[in-house]
Amino acid sequence: MGKRVLIFGINGFAGAHLAHELVLHGNVVCGSDLSDMCPLSEVSAYRVCDLTDNEGVAAVVREFEPDCIVNLAAVSSVGLSWRSPALTMRVNVEGALNVMEAARSQETMPRVLLVGSSEEYAAKVGPLNEGDPTLSNNPYGISKVTQEHFATLYAERYGLHVCLTRSFNHTGPGQPPRFVLPSWCRQAAEISRSGRPGKMVVGNLNVSRDFSDVRDVVRAYRLILEGGRAGEVYNVGSGRALPLRDLLKTVTSFCSRPIEVEVDSALIRPADTPSICCDYSKLHKDLGWDPEHRIENTLREMFDEYLGE
Numbered sequence: 001m002g003k004r005v006l007i008f009g010i011n012g013f014a015g016a017h018l019a020h021e022l023v024l025h026g027n028v029v030c031g032s033d034l035s036d037m038c039p040l041s042e043v044s045a046y047r048v049c050d051l052t053d054n055e056g057v058a059a060v061v062r063e064f065e066p067d068c069i070v071n072l073a074a075v076s077s078v079g080l081s082w083r084s085p086a087l088t089m090r091v092n093v094e095g096a097l098n099v100m101e102a103a104r105s106q107e108t109m110p111r112v113l114l115v116g117s118s119e120e121y122a123a124k125v126g127p128l129n130e131g132d133p134t135l136s137n138n139p140y141g142i143s144k145v146t147q148e149h150f151a152t153l154y155a156e157r158y159g160l161h162v163c164l165t166r167s168f169n170h171t172g173p174g175q176p177p178r179f180v181l182p183s184w185c186r187q188a189a190e191i192s193r194s195g196r197p198g199k200m201v202v203g204n205l206n207v208s209r210d211f212s213d214v215r216d217v218v219r220a221y222r223l224i225l226e227g228g229r230a231g232e233v234y235n236v237g238s239g240r241a242l243p244l245r246d247l248l249k250t251v252t253s254f255c256s257r258p259i260e261v262e263v264d265s266a267l268i269r270p271a272d273t274p275s276i277c278c279d280y281s282k283l284h285k286d287l288g289w290d291p292e293h294r295i296e297n298t299l300r301e302m303f304d305e306y307l308g309e
Contacts (some may be wrong), residue, residue, distance in 0.1 A: 020218075030045045033049070035048070054097075113221060116144040144166075170213065188251050207244055209275075
């Protein structure tokens with residue numbers, strides 16, 4: 001590919017993995033985020049920027065003159081979106097608009113990849129495909145549906161080469177423990193290290209989710225940047241909906257000590273879809289993508305990482 005790629009939200013979980021993936025395939029990576037510095041060795045240049053600052057976003061794009069822009073900066077937690085719906089709309093919708101405005105103002109418009117979510121879909125029995133209705137039941141999903149509407153508008157009105165994903169759950173090394181699977185892995189590792197029986201606090205176990213390894217997900221993002229069709233939406237997920245109860249059993253099986261499980265009602269969302277599963281056949285057909293990691297192996301890797309701390 002050999003392109004200059006600007007990643008907004010580069011200091012987040014997926015940002016580090018995407019930077020690594022892009023550099024591995026011969027690209028130059030620039031980054032932007034809220035914090036003063038970027039710890040990633042793969043990043044050739046970095047600027048502090050708040051995505052809701054339209055002039056700041058435009059200045060970063062003008063300075064770096066990227067061939068491609070990826071927006072990973074977002075309020076990405078459903079739980080946080082319920083607590084701060086207005087902030088979620090500002091960051092996720094206004095932020096995406098600022099990126100697209102900056103891109104279309106360039107003499108040569110860069111390709112843009114906007115990351116969305118499976119949370120956009122209406123509940124459905126069976127795998128979800130891109131043609132299924134988007135009727136989210138939470139503020140985060142609504143913000144990402146709105147982002148898509150604006151992206152379609154910019155593609156049609158300005159000829160902006162913008163692609164979108166609806167990314168299903170993903171996890172892997174480096175994901176913060178405020179997310180469910182790393183939280184479990186850390187709790188189990190702490191119990192294992194303690195040498196005593198312990199208790200794990202969990203949320204709703206009566207749902208099934210499609211979890212991918214983040215390294216598979218960022219490979220999909222790279223392929224979409226390279227060959228995705230303008231204005232198109234691509235599902236990114238494993239095609240396996242696994243009960244959280246089973247994933248918890250996998251994590252606790254790594255622990256050498258007995259574990260008591262306690263369900264904390266505070267961790268249960270106001271509205272929760274029973275089962276979410278990805279149909280990624282469009283991504284496979286258009287770009288040849290298939291998942292390479294099994295989530296059970298990813299969980300083991302995360303557990304071992306916490307165990308070694």
